[in-house]
Amino acid sequence: METSAATAVSSELRVRQQEFFATEPAWHRAERQRSLTLYEGMPIPERPRTPLTGRRLEAIPYLERRPGPVPAGVRAAATVLLTPAGTADVALTPAQTAAGVIVMDLAVALTQHPDRVRQILGQIQNDAFDRYTALNRAFWHPGLFCYIPPEVEVVDPITVVHWLDGESPGYLPRMAILADEAARVTVVETLLGDPADLHRVLVSEVMEVQAREGSHVTVAGIQQLPPGAEAFLRRSAQVGKDARVDWHTGEFGGALSVAGLTTNLRDAGASMSSVTVFYGTGSQHQDYTAEVVHEAPHTRSAILARGVMGDRARSVFTGQSVIKKGAVGSDARQKEQTLMLSDQARADAIPSLQIDDNDVFAAHSASAGPVDPTMLYYLESRGLEPEEARRVVIRGFLEPVLASLAPASVQERVRELVETKLGGES
Amino acid sequence: MAAPELVIDNLHVSVDGTPVLKGLSLVVRGGEVHAVMGPNGTGKSTLAQTLMGHPRYQVTSGRVTLDGEDVLALKTHQRSRLGLFLAMQYPYEVSGVTTANFLRAAINARRTETEPIRLKDFRDELDRAMDVLHIDHSFANRYLNEGFSGGEKKRNEILQMLLLKPRIAVLDEIDSGLDIDAVRIVSEGVEAMRGPDLGMLLITHYQRILNYVTPDVVHIMFDGRVVRSGGPELAADLEQRGYEWIREEV
Numbered sequence A: 001m002e003t004s005a006a007t008a009v010s011s012e013l014r015v016r017q018q019e020f021f022a023t024e025p026a027w028h029r030a031e032r033q034r035s036l037t038l039y040e041g042m043p044i045p046e047r048p049r050t051p052l053t054g055r056r057l058e059a060i061p062y063l064e065r066r067p068g069p070v071p072a073g074v075r076a077a078a079t080v081l082l083t084p085a086g087t088a089d090v091a092l093t094p095a096q097t098a099a100g101v102i103v104m105d106l107a108v109a110l111t112q113h114p115d116r117v118r119q120i121l122g123q124i125q126n127d128a129f130d131r132y133t134a135l136n137r138a139f140w141h142p143g144l145f146c147y148i149p150p151e152v153e154v155v156d157p158i159t160v161v162h163w164l165d166g167e168s169p170g171y172l173p174r175m176a177i178l179a180d181e182a183a184r185v186t187v188v189e190t191l192l193g194d195p196a197d198l199h200r201v202l203v204s205e206v207m208e209v210q211a212r213e214g215s216h217v218t219v220a221g222i223q224q225l226p227p228g229a230e231a232f233l234r235r236s237a238q239v240g241k242d243a244r245v246d247w248h249t250g251e252f253g254g255a256l257s258v259a260g261l262t263t264n265l266r267d268a269g270a271s272m273s274s275v276t277v278f279y280g281t282g283s284q285h286q287d288y289t290a291e292v293v294h295e296a297p298h299t300r301s302a303i304l305a306r307g308v309m310g311d312r313a314r315s316v317f318t319g320q321s322v323i324k325k326g327a328v329g330s331d332a333r334q335k336e337q338t339l340m341l342s343d344q345a346r347a348d349a350i351p352s353l354q355i356d357d358n359d360v361f362a363a364h365s366a367s368a369g370p371v372d373p374t375m376l377y378y379l380e381s382r383g384l385e386p387e388e389a390r391r392v393v394i395r396g397f398l399e400p401v402l403a404s405l406a407p408a409s410v411q412e413r414v415r416e417l418v419e420t421k422l423g424g425e426s
Numbered sequence B: 001m002a003a004p005e006l007v008i009d010n011l012h013v014s015v016d017g018t019p020v021l022k023g024l025s026l027v028v029r030g031g032e033v034h035a036v037m038g039p040n041g042t043g044k045s046t047l048a049q050t051l052m053g054h055p056r057y058q059v060t061s062g063r064v065t066l067d068g069e070d071v072l073a074l075k076t077h078q079r080s081r082l083g084l085f086l087a088m089q090y091p092y093e094v095s096g097v098t099t100a101n102f103l104r105a106a107i108n109a110r111r112t113e114t115e116p117i118r119l120k121d122f123r124d125e126l127d128r129a130m131d132v133l134h135i136d137h138s139f140a141n142r143y144l145n146e147g148f149s150g151g152e153k154k155r156n157e158i159l160q161m162l163l164l165k166p167r168i169a170v171l172d173e174i175d176s177g178l179d180i181d182a183v184r185i186v187s188e189g190v191e192a193m194r195g196p197d198l199g200m201l202l203i204t205h206y207q208r209i210l211n212y213v214t215p216d217v218v219h220i221m222f223d224g225r226v227v228r229s230g231g232p233e234l235a236a237d238l239e240q241r242g243y244e245w246i247r248e249e250v
């Protein structure tokens, strides 16, 4: 009985997959089918500090689509809007269009730019990474493809807004960003939903970034998912010779956020940085991994994270720097700090270095601790009320990292979100 | 407003259950500078921290009033707003908060009845106070005490005092760890504040700062009590004869 029930589910998923993606090119349909098989064979990921089995993720009917309205303000601000219903029209500036910049629905790009898409899609992030990356490849929708031609500098950030429309129980977006040689671009991605919307939604996002020789890609992501979101976010980049990828991340929303960042420094002189600010309240569970792999000589990485955990919130931050043999002269740094605001909040910071070459520099540090009562006393001794003193300490704790967030619009937005959290903190 | 008056009456304080202050009494009025001297470990910082309301120090008996108000019944920030100021022996470092922003917040915290201070007025006052203390103006934009040398932290405490304009100021070993030039500069800052609206309790281990700030009264503290009070000559005596002399007499 068990087997036939499973087969029934499987064949139902296969039927849905064929229906949804009937018009796609055959090569990509084959990839989707292969990934569905992967998905069916993979368990829910085991994360020791993030128990997932009790969350009943399988009960979420994530393939159902119930499109809802999009508030006007949300649409207006973005270069492009993505919702569970699809990828809405793209508004590039005339300068961006003239320079040959492509920002388009990834489903369209499969047909219009198959060669370029095939160089990146599924090439940077292994579909078999876990159940949710396989699910994303099998069912991704909506998708976005960005291509920056050689030597082109895109001055204004490309802003991508994901709007969870408040009804759909699943959201599986896919992003592919390809910066050609010596291109420069900033992509700002915001995951957004109605903060009053409590319904459960399974989110699995995969973003792939390829930064070719001499290019510089900045990806800023602000996660403000609605409170019912159970999110798996994977972002991966491959960085070529003398190229650079900078990640700037603000994590605030959702019930669960399992966010992983992997950067491969493939060729000599490649570098990456990752700056993360996170703030959990209520019973939020936030699990971050920032991983960098130094595969070539003279590659550099810097991972910096600061977070605040209030109420019963829980965070895990894993920093992982791998230096492969032959990556001589490489430099890898990590620093993770979490401030706990209540006895019931929990934070783990787990730095790790794996070094297979001797001629390198590597440093890491991690700490998690409560607000220092003597520091509060010092501030109160100058007349600040206890609550104000506490806010000053929290802001001060985040400030050095906040100040390094880019672009400016993202820094400003993250500051606002910190203030909102501070205001709601009890 | 009438001249301030701080009355400490038979104060007993314990730290982690161990009695440290054992019946200490003092009265400080506006216009007066009282020096409190005594060997290490005698309870000078305990007195200072208790006055400000540090959570580690438990008052087991006694009274403290400022202008008749029961200080011990107030929370730390209320004591500050009432006009009490403590320059700490070991100031804390507060990352991510610039000295200027912090001072402005502290000034505004006590202006509950009036408008917040205008930015321009604040800047002018801050610049003036920094000049008095020979502090480079760039310090205003550095994080509060973070990475400051011992001497810079002490000057920063006096800077805060100049801006917050307390009625009773307790300066806990403001002179230790300073070279002689810095002692002179800090003393000038203290002297600049001297006047009928401010009473000062100058806690010191050494006589040195008293060459620059002449106290009206000198108290010698020993084992949690004031064991002798007198004029400036008492400090000179102490300088010559050391603390052993007191130890033998009591």
Ligand SMILES: Nc1ncnc2c1ncn2[C@@H]1O[C@H](COP(=O)(O)OP(=O)(O)O)[C@@H](O)[C@H]1O
Binding pocket: B015, B016, B020, B038, B039, B040, B041, B042, B043, B044, B045, B046, B047, B056
């Ligand atoms: N925070 C504290 N924790 C533990 N012991 C303390 C603390 N503060 C003071 N004491 C004890 O109380 C006594 C007086 O200390 P303190 O007031 O710092 O003296 P002084 O400032 O005169 O050197 C000492 O025996 C010291 O060990």
Ligand SMILES: [Mg+2]
Binding pocket: B044, B045, B046, B089, B173
């Ligand atoms: Mg002391």
